[in-house]
Amino acid sequence: TPFDAEWFKKTEYNFIWPKDNKKVQRVLDELIRRRRFGHWIGDSVVQLEAFKLYFENPAKFVKKSSCNLDKAVHASSIGDIYLCYRYGVLGNVKNGDDLREIWNSEAAENVRGEIRKCGDNCHFLLNCFFEGDYPFIVK
Structure with missing residues (x-):
């Protein structure tokens, strides 16, 4: 799935995004x-x-802090390997790609560099990759 910072505004995802923010807050x-x-x-x-x-x-x-998605891999249900979905597939374990080679590849290192510079909102930082400190501010 390509990265889309405003996915929640798209009509096809209306069924996912809460309609009543006051209820969500409660x-x-x-x-x-x-x-x-x-x-x-x-x-x-x-x-x-x-x-x-x-x-x-x-x-x-x-x-507020830098993204920490450069410290783990994500595997999709079809075996695609990502560091971050925003930067594309690095390999596929179902097709025989070696996870260690993927992790140590030049492509993965390039993605890690991009992740360290990333300043975009991302639901991953709220979910699995939330760090203990409050790493966010409201502009």
Whole structure:
């Protein structure tokens, strides 16, 4: 899937993006409240607060720290290997490409360099790659 910073505005994705932001904020506030009272909620309070900002206005949501997607690989359901979906496929393990060779390739190193310079919003930074500190500011 090609990178699209404004995917949430597209008609074909309307069914995914929440329509009632006030309800989203209430749900996240309730999750934060429960997390603070010791309920087992997997996401930290800081991460839930970041979700609130993201859903309020994803176009204004930017990270303060550098992206950390250069430290892991992503494998798609068809075996395509990425560091970041934005920068394209580096190989395919189902087709016999060696993951170690992909990771150590010049192409992967070039992508890691691009990732380190990236300043775009990205849902990966809220989900699997959220770091413990609050790595975002609102412009």
